[in-house]
Amino acid sequence: MRAYFMVAALVGSVSAAFLLAANLGTGNALSAQDFVDLQQGSTAHAGFRRAHAKGFCVAGDFISSGALAPFSSAAVLQAGRYPFIGRFSIAGNNPLAPDLKAPVRSFAITLLPETAQQWRIAMNTPPVLAVGTPEKFYLQLQAIQNNSVPQFFAEHPESQAFVKWRSTYQASSSFASERYHSINAFYLQKAAGQQQAVKWAAVPMLTSTISSELDETDADALQKEFFARLNAGMVSFDWQFTLGTDADDENNATVLWPDSNVQISAGTLQIHQATEQLDGNCNALNFDPLVLPRGVAPTADPILRARAAAYAESHRRRAREVLVQSVVGDQHE
Numbered sequence: 001m002r003a004y005f006m007v008a009a010l011v012g013s014v015s016a017a018f019l020l021a022a023n024l025g026t027g028n029a030l031s032a033q034d035f036v037d038l039q040q041g042s043t044a045h046a047g048f049r050r051a052h053a054k055g056f057c058v059a060g061d062f063i064s065s066g067a068l069a070p071f072s073s074a075a076v077l078q079a080g081r082y083p084f085i086g087r088f089s090i091a092g093n094n095p096l097a098p099d100l101k102a103p104v105r106s107f108a109i110t111l112l113p114e115t116a117q118q119w120r121i122a123m124n125t126p127p128v129l130a131v132g133t134p135e136k137f138y139l140q141l142q143a144i145q146n147n148s149v150p151q152f153f154a155e156h157p158e159s160q161a162f163v164k165w166r167s168t169y170q171a172s173s174s175f176a177s178e179r180y181h182s183i184n185a186f187y188l189q190k191a192a193g194q195q196q197a198v199k200w201a202a203v204p205m206l207t208s209t210i211s212s213e214l215d216e217t218d219a220d221a222l223q224k225e226f227f228a229r230l231n232a233g234m235v236s237f238d239w240q241f242t243l244g245t246d247a248d249d250e251n252n253a254t255v256l257w258p259d260s261n262v263q264i265s266a267g268t269l270q271i272h273q274a275t276e277q278l279d280g281n282c283n284a285l286n287f288d289p290l291v292l293p294r295g296v297a298p299t300a301d302p303i304l305r306a307r308a309a310a311y312a313e314s315h316r317r318r319a320r321e322v323l324v325q326s327v328v329g330d331q332h333e
């Protein structure tokens with residue numbers, strides 16, 4: 001099986017577009033469009049993300065400890081306070097899905113230092129992926145839609161770590177008490193020729209108890225819990241980095257790095273504002289994992305390139321739909 005990527009465009013560090021072409025062994029080329037067609041399903045929800053469609057916006061500050069400054073020249077890893085825009089979401093293409101029922105919860109952030117060196121991050125609750133290539137990820141998405149996931153896992157032994165995690169994971173009653181993982185590895189870079197492979201996680205620092213009872217019949221139960229919790233006080237996460245060693249393969253997101261690896265806290269992500277997604281400034285953002293500041297670089301993990309391509313395609317579709325809706329709306333006023 002052969003996969004290749006052509007960089008179609010890379011404009012500054014703000015927008016990256018990749019054309020993904022992979023041979024699935026069927027003679028058909030797999031593109032970002034194919035990914036997004038599959039993810040959106042037969043009836044697309046116009047104007048919404050084709051994956052992680054349901055969510056809400058948050059804003060806050062990252063209080064950087066500076067502990068990672070010896071590894072990276074990234075502005076936000078130098079000690080200080082840096083604003084961020086974020087988004088909590090659930091996996092899936094339905095913006096009206098009941099949030100308590102989703103198997104995967106997510107936290108995305110865009111760090112905004114004064115230098116315009118944005119850092120966009122999208123994290124999920126599992127620490128690993130079931131499969132390590134875009135082609136197999138596509139087949140996994142098909143298996144989910146065909147209700148043949150057990151058979152898919154049986155045919156893909158590399159899914160072992162994911163299956164083990166899933167068997168012990170218990171969803172919590174709050175977005176604020178989940179642990180969110182980068183899953184893919186990246187490099188921290190300080191000087192030319194010097195780099196350190198890392199993965200990271202946002203680890204909850206609960207400072208208040210649940211502020212409202214969860215109504216399990218409410219499709220927005222988790223969102224309401226979060227808004228109520230925030231009204232009662234700030235929500236914070238410790239941003240923890242795990243350093244890879246020579247024994248770890250940074251290009252294979254199916255493997256869990258050992259607990260014995262060095263962990264360093266980069267600081268605290270403090271959330272002080274939450275907004276409905278249609279009113280919030282996270283909605284128009286694409287949390288492309290390849291929008292990285294100087295001092296952080298992608299590994300060769302092929303999933304990262306596929307993600308950037310698919311996020312761009314999903315963003316292109318929903319941005320166009322929002323524009324068309326607003327033009328049609330104006331004509332009727």
Ligand code: HEM
Nearest residue numbers: 049051052087106108122123124182183286310311314315
């Ligand atoms: C080949 C694998 C993947 C594909 C094709 C894919 C595809 C997508 C797409 C199309 C979107 C919507 C983008 C938008 O319209 O802005 C999205 C959102 C998202 N993805 Fe993935 N994804 C992949 C892997 C991952 C992984 C490994 C993670 C976690 C580390 C992840 C986390 C997220 C999150 C958190 C969002 C929502 C971001 C937001 O709030 O806007 N995805 N994904």
